[in-house]
Amino acid sequence: xxxxxxxxxxxxxxxxxxxxxxxxxxxxxxxxxxxxxxxxxxxxxxxxxxxxxxxxxxxxxxxxxxxxxxxxxxxxxxxxxxxxxxxxxxxxxxxxxxxxxxxxxxxxxxxxxxxxxxxxxxxxxxxxxxxxxxxxxxxxxxxxxxxxxxxxxxxxxxxxxxxxxxxxxxxxxxxxxxxxxxxxxxxxxxxxxxxxxxxxxxxxxxxxxxxxxxxxxxxxxxxxxxxxxxxxxxxxxxxxxxxxxxxxxxxxxxxxxxxxxxxxxxxxxxxxxxxxxxxxxxxxxxxxxxxxxxxxxxxxxxxxxxxxxxxxxxxxxxxxxxxxxxxxxxxxxxxxxxxxxxxxxxxxxxxxxxxxxxxxxxxxxxxxxxxxxxxxxxxxxxxxx
Amino acid sequence: xxxxxxxxxxxxxxxxxxxxxxxxxxxxxxxxxxxxxxxxxxxxxxxxxxxxxxxxxxxxxxxxxxxxxxxxxxxxxxxxxxxxxxxxxxxxxxxxxxxxxxxxxxxxxxxxxxxxxxxxxxxxxxxxxxxx
Numbered sequence: 001x002x003x004x005x006x007x008x009x010x011x012x013x014x015x016x017x018x019x020x021x022x023x024x025x026x027x028x029x030x031x032x033x034x035x036x037x038x039x040x041x042x043x044x045x046x047x048x049x050x051x052x053x054x055x056x057x058x059x060x061x062x063x064x065x066x067x068x069x070x071x072x073x074x075x076x077x078x079x080x081x082x083x084x085x086x087x088x089x090x091x092x093x094x095x096x097x098x099x100x101x102x103x104x105x106x107x108x109x110x111x112x113x114x115x116x117x118x119x120x121x122x123x124x125x126x127x128x129x130x131x132x133x134x135x136x137x138x139x140x141x142x143x144x145x146x147x148x149x150x151x152x153x154x155x156x157x158x159x160x161x162x163x164x165x166x167x168x169x170x171x172x173x174x175x176x177x178x179x180x181x182x183x184x185x186x187x188x189x190x191x192x193x194x195x196x197x198x199x200x201x202x203x204x205x206x207x208x209x210x211x212x213x214x215x216x217x218x219x220x221x222x223x224x225x226x227x228x229x230x231x232x233x234x235x236x237x238x239x240x241x242x243x244x245x246x247x248x249x250x251x252x253x254x255x256x257x258x259x260x261x262x263x264x265x266x267x268x269x270x271x272x273x274x275x276x277x278x279x280x281x282x283x284x285x286x287x288x289x290x291x292x293x294x295x296x297x298x299x300x301x302x303x304x305x306x307x308x309x310x311x312x313x314x315x316x317x318x319x320x321x322x323x324x325x326x327x328x329x330x331x332x333x334x335x336x337x338x339x340x341x342x343x344x345x346x347x348x349x350x351x352x353x354x355x356x357x358x359x360x361x362x363x364x365x366x367x368x369x370x371x372x373x374x375x376x377x378x379x380x381x382x383x384x385x
Numbered sequence: 386x387x388x389x390x391x392x393x394x395x396x397x398x399x400x401x402x403x404x405x406x407x408x409x410x411x412x413x414x415x416x417x418x419x420x421x422x423x424x425x426x427x428x429x430x431x432x433x434x435x436x437x438x439x440x441x442x443x444x445x446x447x448x449x450x451x452x453x454x455x456x457x458x459x460x461x462x463x464x465x466x467x468x469x470x471x472x473x474x475x476x477x478x479x480x481x482x483x484x485x486x487x488x489x490x491x492x493x494x495x496x497x498x499x500x501x502x503x504x505x506x507x508x509x510x511x512x513x514x515x516x517x
Contacts, residue, residue, distance in 0.1 A: 172417070175467045200416065305416075
């Protein structure tokens with residue numbers, strides 16, 4: 001099933017390796033906008049201080065981006081090497097911690113992060129559902145990445161993981177803020193707590209993986225790819241836990257999120273995008289499954305959660321056509337694509353489709369059943385590769 | 386950040402009487418990706434609530450809001466699955482509108498006003514929350 005590093009390289013199209021764009025800008029305590037405003041409108045003394053701050057911040061960001069860019073081929077090759085060797089749990093390797101470095105904080109229904117530290121590595125369960133679900137879910141997701149792809153945390157270098165629960169009041173959301181995974185308790189009418197679904201937790205953690213790897217811009221098509229990658233691995237973590245084959249999986253995201261009485265099966269369906277819910281309170285699922293119905297909007301960062309239905313469905317079609325556990329073949333192809341040197345931060349759907357097809361050919365052989373299934377899947381959603 | 390939409394005359398705003406305020410909050414994104422509109426109209430509020438709305442508006446100083454539209458529209462701010470907001474404030478003959486992301490300086494400025502509109506909508510004091 002797996003291929004050597006050289007085989008992977010030979011099998012890939014001759015794409016330039018230096019095209020990967022800069023990762024997203026990093027945050028500082030005071031936003032660049034405010035600093036720019038002070039620089040423009042403040043006193044001479046204030047301006048000097050601010051300009052120095054901007055300069056330092058920019059230098060840090062450039063240095064960090066340069067380091068990531070410089071180590072990118074090495075990291076990609078190391079991952080490919082691990083994949084070549086084995087797919088066993090031993091991939092986690094001696095460098096991986098035996099106890100995942102996960103810390104959970106409680107925001108106390110405020111919107112202040114990180115909040116109060118409530119559970120750390122090695123601590124016993126707290127008895128608070130949100131805390132324990134977040135801790136266990138993040139750990140299970142890290143375990144999935146380690147066991148299947150030899151990845152060591154979100155940066156593949158063992159980064160500590162922080163999660164914050166009980167964020168906001170009746171807060172109907174979970175998100176990755178660039179530093180941590182954050183989970184609301186839901187409003188109790190439409191949405192349950194957002195830690196209740198393992199695939200939602202894995203979805204958020206995968207945003208951190210994507211940010212560390214391809215850095216897909218969170219806007220329009222690359223943003224929808226960013227979302228889709230999170231859905232794919234969110235679903236795979238759930239399938240892995242349940243030890244399901246592609247045919248056995250329900251391909252639903254957030255199955256447990258909807259409260260009783262809400263007409264829906266979850267928040268998204270990869271099997272049948274656009275059918276997950278239809279409810280007076282929640283509205284109707286508007287995900288397309290084909291490029292003919294691509295949603296053009298300024299809302300939701302250019303429709304990132306709607307149009308992710310298209311690559312989501314392609315992944316589902318390819319995985320079920322190939323059969324077996326989806327994380328072993330198509331999941332591997334998606335992972336290599338995400339972490340390889342060819343995926344640009346502004347990647348379009350078509351470019352992504354071509355890259356996955358190239359990786360499928362490199363890993364399973366040109367013209368293999370897997371590559372044919374994947375190409376057919378992309379065609380089915382309106383993307384010829 | 387705010388576009389003053391009605392200095393030249395906007396028919397929908399012109400019909401608002403003096404002292405009347407209408408707030409519309411359109412929220413999109415989040416991990417679910419739904420677009421929901423919340424609204425509040427001061428004439429439908431109890432006096433105490435209307436006074437509270439006036440105080441929130443005054444506190445928000447909406448004539449001088451930090452601009453976060455660049456961060457919002459170029460998609461380069463860190464993170465994912467955060468909410469995106471469109472806020473429209475109509476008072477008398479003036480109508481103002483801005484877009485910003487959750488967690489931005491503009492969001493911090495309007496957080497309480499947004500929460501007020503959301504609560505008012507959920508309590509049924511004003512226009513219905515609706516999916517768009």
